[in-house]
Amino acid sequence: MASLLVAISFISFILMKNSPIDPIQAYIGADMLNVGPEQREKIAEYWGLNEPVLTQFVSWASALLHGDLGTSMIYRRPVSEIIGERFMSSLALMIVAWSLSGMMGFVLGIVAAMKKGTWIDSLIQWYCYTLASTPTFWMGLLVLIIFAVWLGWFPVGLGVPAGVLAEDVVLLDRVKHLVLPALTLSILGVANVALHTRQKLIEVLSSDYVLFARARGEKGFSLFWRHGLRNIVLPAITLQFAAFSELFGGAILAEQVFSYPGLGQATVEAGLKGDVPLLLGIVLFSTIFVFAGNLIADLIYYIVDPRTKESRMI
Numbered sequence: 530m531a532s533l534l535v536a537i538s539f540i541s542f543i544l545m546k547n548s549p550i551d552p553i554q555a556y557i558g559a560d561m562l563n564v565g566p567e568q569r570e571k572i573a574e575y576w577g578l579n580e581p582v583l584t585q586f587v588s589w590a591s592a593l594l595h596g597d598l599g600t601s602m603i604y605r606r607p608v609s610e611i612i613g614e615r616f617m618s619s620l621a622l623m624i625v626a627w628s629l630s631g632m633m634g635f636v637l638g639i640v641a642a643m644k645k646g647t648w649i650d651s652l653i654q655w656y657c658y659t660l661a662s663t664p665t666f667w668m669g670l671l672v673l674i675i676f677a678v679w680l681g682w683f684p685v686g687l688g689v690p691a692g693v694l695a696e697d698v699v700l701l702d703r704v705k706h707l708v709l710p711a712l713t714l715s716i717l718g719v720a721n722v723a724l725h726t727r728q729k730l731i732e733v734l735s736s737d738y739v740l741f742a743r744a745r746g747e748k749g750f751s752l753f754w755r756h757g758l759r760n761i762v763l764p765a766i767t768l769q770f771a772a773f774s775e776l777f778g779g780a781i782l783a784e785q786v787f788s789y790p791g792l793g794q795a796t797v798e799a800g801l802k803g804d805v806p807l808l809l810g811i812v813l814f815s816t817i818f819v820f821a822g823n824l825i826a827d828l829i830y831y832i833v834d835p836r837t838k839e840s841r842m843i
Contacts, residue, residue, distance in 0.1 A: 530820055534813060538593075539586065541812045545805050546582050552602060552803030553578065576602065589809070598813075599806030603798060608810040611795060616814070619784070619791035621703075623776050625711040630718030631769045637719060638726025638765075645731060653727070657720040665779045669713045669786035676709060683709050686788035710783045717779060718772065725768050729761045763829075770826030777815050 553572055573579040577588060592599060598608035641653040677685045684706050781793030788794070792811060799808035 530817075533820070534816060537812060537816050538590070538809060541809055542586050542589070542805070543582070545803070545808060546585075548803065550801065550803040552576070552805065589806070593813075598810040601799075601807040602804045603802050603807070604804075608807050611807060612792065612810055612814055615790065615792040615795045618789065619780055619793060622707060622710050622714070622784075622789065622791060623780055625707065626714030626718060626780075627769070627772075627776055629711070629715035631722055631765070633715065634719040634722030634769075635726055635762075635765050637723040639730060639761075641723065641727040642730035642734065650727075653723065657723045660717055661720040661724075663717060665713065665717055665782040666786055668717055669710070669783050672709050672713050672716075673786065676712075686786075687790070706787075706789070710780075710787045710789050713783050713786075714776065714779050718776065721772060722765055722769055726761055726765050729764055733760045766829055767826045770822045770829070777819065 553569055570579070577585055580588075589599060598612075600606065601608050601611055604611055637653050637657070641650045644650045673685065676682050687706060777793075780791065781796055783789070784791045784793035785797055792815075795807065796811050798804070799811065
C-alpha cells in the first residue's frame with residue numbers, strides 16, 4: 530500500500546506538471562488581462578510554482594508526512610476539508626448505487642443461469658452486454674432526459690434545491706437529487722456481476738454433485754439454495770468489492786452530468802484548473818478507498834469460506 534501511494538503520487542505529480550494547463554492562469558481566472566508579469570511572479574512564488582519540479586514534489590511530500598495535504602488553489606481552503614465535505618456526498622451516492630447494482634446483478638445472473646437457453650437468458654445477456662458498452666455520461670443524459678425533463682419526476686441536477694438555505698434543506702430534498710445519479714450508476718454496474726454470476730452458476734449446476742442431487746429428486750429453488758448459493762456468492766462479493774475503482778470513475782462522470790457536488794466534480798475542477806494539491810489529495814484518497822474495498826473483499830472471503838484459511842502442518 531505504501532509503495533502504491535508513493536508511485537501514484539509521483540506519477541500524478543509529474544503528469545500534472547507536464548499538462549498544458551497553466552495553474553497561474555487558472556488561479557487568476559477572468560482577471561488575467563489585469564495581472565502583470567510581476568504579479569504573476571509573486572503568485573508563482575507564493576504557491577511555490579517557480580521552483581524545480583522535484584523540489585516541489587519533495588516539499589509537498591514532506592508536508593504530507595506531517596498530515597498536511599496542502600491548500601487548494603481554486604477553493605482557497607485546506608484540501609482535507611474539501612475532501613471531507615465532498616466525500617460525504619459521493620459516499621451516499623456510491624453506497625446506494627453499489628448496493629443496488631450488486632443485488633440486481635446477482636439476481637439477474639441467477640435467473641439467467643436457471644433459465645439457460647431460454648428467451649429470458651438471452652434477454653438478460655443482451656441487456657448486460659449492452660450496458661457493458663454504454664458510456665456513463667450517455668446513460669446519465671438519457672436518464673436525465675426521461676425522468677427529469679420529460680416526466681418531471683426528479684430535479685434536473687445539483688445536490689439540493691437551488692435558492693434554498695442550507696438549514697432549510699430536508700432529507701427528502703437530498704434524496705430526490707440523489708436518485709438519478711444513483712440510478713445511472715446502478716444500471717451500468719449490473720453487467721459484470723450478472724454475467725459472472727450466470728457463468729459461475731452454470732458451472733456449478735453442471736458439476737457431479739449437483740447431477741447427483743438432481744438424481745435424488747432435488748430441483749428448482751431448493752437445488753439452488755442447497756448447492757448453488759454458497760458457491761457463487763463469494764465470487765460475486767469479491768467482484769463487487771473489486772469494482773470500487775470502476776464505481777469511483779463512473780461517479781466522476783455521473784456527478785458532472787447531474788452537477789452533483791461530490792468528490793468527482795471536485796476532481797474534474799482540480800484537473801481543468803491545475804489545482805495540484807487538491808487533485809493529488811483526491812488521487813491519494815481514492816487510491817486508499819479502492820484499496821480498502823479490495824481488502825474488505827479479501828477479509829469477507831476469508832471469514833465466509835473456511836477453505837481459504839491457511840492450514841497448519843503438524
